[in-house]
Amino acid sequence: MNATRNFRRPRVLIVGCGDVGMRCVPLLRPRAHVFALTSHAERCAELRAAGVTPLVGDLDARRSLKRLARLAPTVLHLAPPQKSGEDDRRTRALLATLGTAGRMSACAARPSVAPIAPIARLRRARASGLDAETAGIVPDGVRRTAASRAPVRIVYASTTGVYGDCGGAWIDETRAARPANARAKRRVSAERQLRAATARGSVAASIARIPGIYARNRLPLSRLEKGTPALIDADDVYTNHIHADDLAAILVRLATHGRPGRALHASDDSSLKMGEYFDAVADAFGLARAPRITRAQAEQHIDPMLLSFMRESRRLVNRRLKKELRMRLRYPSVDDFLRETAGKGG
Numbered sequence: 462m463n464a465t466r467n468f469r470r471p472r473v474l475i476v477g478c479g480d481v482g483m484r485c486v487p488l489l490r491p492r493a494h495v496f497a498l499t500s501h502a503e504r505c506a507e508l509r510a511a512g513v514t515p516l517v518g519d520l521d522a523r524r525s526l527k528r529l530a531r532l533a534p535t536v537l538h539l540a541p542p543q544k545s546g547e548d549d550r551r552t553r554a555l556l557a558t559l560g561t562a563g564r565m566s567a568c569a570a571r572p573s574v575a576p577i578a579p580i581a582r583l584r585r586a587r588a589s590g591l592d593a594e595t596a597g598i599v600p601d602g603v604r605r606t607a608a609s610r611a612p613v614r615i616v617y618a619s620t621t622g623v624y625g626d627c628g629g630a631w632i633d634e635t636r637a638a639r640p641a642n643a644r645a646k647r648r649v650s651a652e653r654q655l656r657a658a659t660a661r662g663s664v665a666a667s668i669a670r671i672p673g674i675y676a677r678n679r680l681p682l683s684r685l686e687k688g689t690p691a692l693i694d695a696d697d698v699y700t701n702h703i704h705a706d707d708l709a710a711i712l713v714r715l716a717t718h719g720r721p722g723r724a725l726h727a728s729d730d731s732s733l734k735m736g737e738y739f740d741a742v743a744d745a746f747g748l749a750r751a752p753r754i755t756r757a758q759a760e761q762h763i764d765p766m767l768l769s770f771m772r773e774s775r776r777l778v779n780r781r782l783k784k785e786l787r788m789r790l791r792y793p794s795v796d797d798f799l800r801e802t803a804g805k806g807g
Contacts, residue, residue: 470494472533473716476520476555477540478508481618481674484709485537486511496533498526498540520551526558535614535716542647549651552617556654559613560663615666616715617655620648621701621726623670627775629699634670634724634781642769652724659722667719669727672701672777674708675795677802681739685748690763691736696756698774700735701728704792714786725786728777731794735771738795745799 471493475482478497489495490512497508500519508515516532518525520540536559542549622645623638640646655666691697703711711727719725733741736753743750759768782788792798 471535472496473535473537474498474529474533475513475537475539477538477618478513479539480676480679481705481709481712482537482539483511484705485713486513488709488713493535498529520554523554523558526554529555529558533613534611535616537616537618537712537716539618539712542644542651545643547643547646547650549647549654552651552654556658556664559615560658612659612662612665612721614716615655615664616712616719617651617666617668618712619652619668619670619724620645621670621672621728621775621777622773623649623652624773624775626773629774629776631776631778633778634726641773644769656722665721667715667721668724669708669712669715670724671708671727672703674705675702675798676705679705680742680746682742682746682748685739685743685746685751688749688752689767690754690759691739691751692759692771693753693755694734694736696759697734697736698771699776700733700738700770701726701775701777702731702733702738702795703727703729704790704798707788707790707792710791711782711786711788714788718786720785723781725781726777726779727782728779729790729792729794730779731796732776733795741795741799745803 473489473493473495475485475495475497478486478499482497486495486497494514495512496514496516498516498518498520499505499508500517500521502517505515505517516528518528520526521543536555538552538555540551540555542551622642623640624632624636625639625641625645627636638649638652640649652668655664655668658664659666707729708727711725715725731738736751739751742748754762756771759771763771792801
């Protein structure tokens with residue numbers, strides 16, 4: 462690819478390019494120049510090998526983020542909040558950075574990756590209205606002004622934990638957020654910051670509320686092998702799921718078709734209690750099913766972090782995913798994935 466063509470390709474920045482972010486990359490690369498923020502310099506080689514331009518920076522150190530300013534008109538914000546407090550300081554730092562001007566430098570990019578265009582070239586492009594990198598990426602519902610005023614398009618990976626316990630009820634995205642722990646409260650903080658910034662017109666943010674993510678490398682096999690117990694059916698909770706590949710496809714589609722300021726359930730059609738999920742995985746891989754215990758016994762013997770997920774029960778309506786985003790999932794249910802995996806010999 463020559464430098465001119467690379468410059469003209471839309472730019473997408475992935476913040477928090479872990480397993481799901483890396484699954485987004487092959488979906489983005491055919492039509493975009495992909496950048497990724499990493500706080501681990503040793504990951505630069507891995508990212509380059511995937512065709513990504515790495516940028517070293519830390520959301521907990523705002524000064525290290527200056528190179529992100531005005532870098533890309535589309536941002537996939539997949540980074541979790543910091544581990545303490547109820548305010549998501551990382552999202553606050555990212556929003557502050559994206560709203561300021563600054564220069565960018567990538568960490569020793571490969572020779573085939575084009576450098577950022579000179580300021581003069583950008584000014585000439587903007588003089589015609591929308592520049593080449595912004596045209597076609599500004600989402601529907603956002604006023605198209607000069608490119609310098611176009612809001613940054615953000616897709617935020619939130620969690621369905623913002624709802625707290627719903628007693629197993631079917632809920633849609635209009636359900637009020639009632640987070641039960643500090644981890645979920647930080648996610649609500651991030652959502653509110655992004656909605657406020659969208660209302661101001663500085664960004665156009667769409668929110669994906671994500672349940673339990675699974676994939677071949679993200680199954681509870683170790684837990685099953687250790688014999689970690691699950692709750693008896695009478696005490697068990699409903700959980701929700703999405704395959705990591707389907708989630709990546711949802712996030713990428715939200716970048717162009719998501720509605721600003723709107724939340725959406727990134728969930729499949731499964732309706733499983735937690736123990737049923739473990740049993741299905743155990744059966745598919747020829748493992749012993751998890752022993753069952755009462756909730757009172759679980760309070761005494763199960764790790765507090767795991768126990769926190771056993772206190773919340775809900776079932777997600779994914780109508781917006783299908784009607785608004787028009788997504789067709791590769792794996793509409795966990796069973797669909799497990800049948801395919803079993804057919805391939807695990």
